[in-house]
Structure formats: C-alpha cells, structure tokens
Amino acid sequence: MKRTVLLFAATLLMTTLATAQDYGQAYTLKIWDNATAPHSNGIDTPKTGVEIHRVGNTSEAILYIFPADKAKATGQAVVICPGGGYAKLAMDHEGYEMAQWLAANGITGAVLEYRMPNGHPEVPLEDAERALRIMMGLEAGATGYTADKVGIMGFSAGGHLAAMASTMAATKPAFSVLFYPVIADEDGRRHQGTFCNLTSRDRSAEIMERYSLQNRVTEQTPPAILLLSDDDRSVPSANSMAYYLALKEHGIKASMHVYPIGGHGWGFQIGRAHV
Numbered sequence: 001m002k003r004t005v006l007l008f009a010a011t012l013l014m015t016t017l018a019t020a021q022d023y024g025q026a027y028t029l030k031i032w033d034n035a036t037a038p039h040s041n042g043i044d045t046p047k048t049g050v051e052i053h054r055v056g057n058t059s060e061a062i063l064y065i066f067p068a069d070k071a072k073a074t075g076q077a078v079v080i081c082p083g084g085g086y087a088k089l090a091m092d093h094e095g096y097e098m099a100q101w102l103a104a105n106g107i108t109g110a111v112l113e114y115r116m117p118n119g120h121p122e123v124p125l126e127d128a129e130r131a132l133r134i135m136m137g138l139e140a141g142a143t144g145y146t147a148d149k150v151g152i153m154g155f156s157a158g159g160h161l162a163a164m165a166s167t168m169a170a171t172k173p174a175f176s177v178l179f180y181p182v183i184a185d186e187d188g189r190r191h192q193g194t195f196c197n198l199t200s201r202d203r204s205a206e207i208m209e210r211y212s213l214q215n216r217v218t219e220q221t222p223p224a225i226l227l228l229s230d231d232d233r234s235v236p237s238a239n240s241m242a243y244y245l246a247l248k249e250h251g252i253k254a255s256m257h258v259y260p261i262g263g264h265g266w267g268f269q270i271g272r273a274h275v
Contacts, residue, residue: 023096025064025111029141031130033060034115038126041118049088053096055113056088061127062113063134065145066099072106077147078177079131080111083156083265086124086197089113093267094155094179101268108147110135114161117198121211124161124198128152129169138171151175151222155267156235157182157194160213163243166224167216180228180264183239184212191235217246223253229262 034040043059068074080102082094089095091113099109114127133139137146152173154162159181166176185195185208199207209215224247226240240256247254 023064023091023111024066024100025096026067027065027142027145029063029065029134031061031063031127031134031141037061037115037123039120039122041115041120041123043116043118053090053092054084054088055091056084056116058089058113058115060113061115061131063131063142064096064099064111064113065142066096066103066109066111067145068103068106068108072104074106075147076106076149076151077108077110077135077145078102079128079135079150079152079173080109081114081128081152081154081158081161082111083154083158083179083267085191085193086117086157086160087193088116089158090155090265090267093269094158094265097268098153108135108145110142110145119197119200121198125164125168128161128165129171132165132169132173133171136171149174151177153177153179154181155179156265157191157198159183160194160198160211163213163224164211164216167213167218167221172220173222175222176224178224178226178240178243179267180232180235181226181239181243182235183214183243185209186212191239212242214242214246217243217250217252219250219252221247221250221252223247225254226256227259228257229259229264229266231261232264234264 048056082089095111102109112131114124134141135150152162159178182191182194244256
C-alpha cells in the first residue's frame with residue numbers, strides 16, 4: 001500500500017513538472033484566482049482552448065517566466081500581455097514565442113495569462129499590476145527572476161492592458177512596448193468587441209472616456225514604443241496615433257513604427273510581409 005502511494009505521488013510530481021515545462025518556461029507562478037484576488041470576474045467554469053494556445057474563460061492569473069540568457073543579461077524583464085479582444089489570449093505568437101526571443105537576447109520574459117474581464121475592467125489591470133510588482137521584487141513569488149528594470153509589452157487588447165498599467169496602475173512599468181494596441185473607445189477608432197468584453201455593451205459615455213487611454217496619459221506615464229500596420233482593418237492605426245500624440249503632449253519619450261502592410265495580429269511571426 002505504501003509503495004502504491006509513493007508511486008502515485010511520484011507520478012503526480014512528474015506530471016506537474018512536465019506540465020510546467022510545456023512551453024519552455026523555467027518557472028510557472030500562479031498569482032491568484034477569483035477567490036484570492038481583490039476582485040472577481042465572475043467566471044466559475046473551466047478555461048478553454050489550452051490545446052491550441054487560444055486560452056479563454058480564464059479565472060486565475062498565471063505567470064510563465066523565461067529567464068534571460070545569463071551571458072547576455074541586461075538586468076531587464078518584460079511582462080507580456082497577449083491579445084485576444086479580452087475574450088481569449090493568443091498565448092503562443094503573442095506570448096511564449098516573444099518571451100523566448102527576449103530571453104535569448106538577455107531580457108527575462110514573463111508571459112501573463114490574465115483573467116478575462118467579463119465586464120469587470122479592474123480585474124485584468126490588477127493582474128498586470130501584481131505581475132509587475134512580482135517581477136520588480138516588490139512582492140514575493142519570483143525570487144531569482146526579478147529585474148531592476150521591468151517593462152510591459154502588449155498586443156492588441158493586451159496592448160490596451162499594457163497601456164492601462166502604464167496610465168492607471170499605482171505601480172507603473174519602466175517602459176511599454178505596444179503592438180497594434182487597442183486604445184480609444186471612440187467612434188471610428190474603437191474595436192467594439194474589446195470594449196464590450198472589458199466593460200459592457202451598454203457602457204456610459206463616462207466609462208468610454210475613462211478607458212480611452214489617451215485621456216489617461218500624464219507626466220508619470222512611462223516611455224513607449226508602438227508598432228503597427230497601416231492596413232490594420234481590426235484596430236485602426238488612429239488608436240496608436242492617439243496614444244503617441246498624448247505622450248508627446250505630456251513630454252514623454254515615445255516612438256512609433258508604422259509598417260505599410262501586415263494587417264493585424266502578427267505578433268512574433270518572422271516572414272510576414274512587415275518584417
């Protein structure tokens with residue numbers, strides 16, 4: 001009986017370790033879930049799409065950490081927020097693959113599987129802020145992987161989250177890297193699905209203004225680099241332009257790179273026309 005229990009425990013441990021290495025990360029950290037976080041998103045059913053790296057219905061926040069190559073380490077880390085319209089997360093080409101590239105170039109990549117807002121906009125923001133604090137060493141959980149300079153990176157709706165952390169969080173990143181970000185909840189600019197999922201379809205004008213992040217830029221907003229395609233039909237380039245102009249109006253260092261073609265959602269995909 002004792003031998004059976006030991007075998008079961010060993011099998012369970014091996015399974016856990018194997019699962020933790022599925023994406024090539026060195027460390028996996030559960031930040032919190034709906035029961036332990038300050039706010040809940042109200043989701044109480046299992047997450048979906050894990051097998052195809054399009055994760056949805058998330059109700060717990062998880063960090064997948066890819067440490068910097070020690071021979072090239074720069075002392076920097078980046079929290080990476082995949083996109084997906086606040087309905088799902090493109091965890092591969094907007095997450096793990098980017099983290100692997102950063103790590104190979106001396107920057108620790110920490111991919112954040114954040115909780116879907118489900119109409120609770122404070123939820124993904126508190127996930128991103130705590131991830132930043134953990135990677136900064138201000139909260140426990142990532143000993144040996146923290147960095148002196150921690151930035152944030154986001155793609156599409158993840159870019160909106162990265163910009164929220166840069167403008168609305170109490171603890172802000174050192175810099176932000178925004179790929180084709182959603183920014184403005186305004187006619188002619190908005191990505192409707194993103195804001196319906198973040199707040200609600202029947203949101204007020206006050207809420208729309210609050211989460212149009214060009215309105216939240218201040219002198220304390222960190223520097224940013226924005227990368228996008230001019231032919232993006234999902235998230236108009238006017239989103240990035242609005243954020244870039246707001247940064248410049250407040251004296252914040254920023255640069256914007258607009259590729260003539262490439263569309264939306266390219267992430268880390270070498271060989272696309274924009275590269």
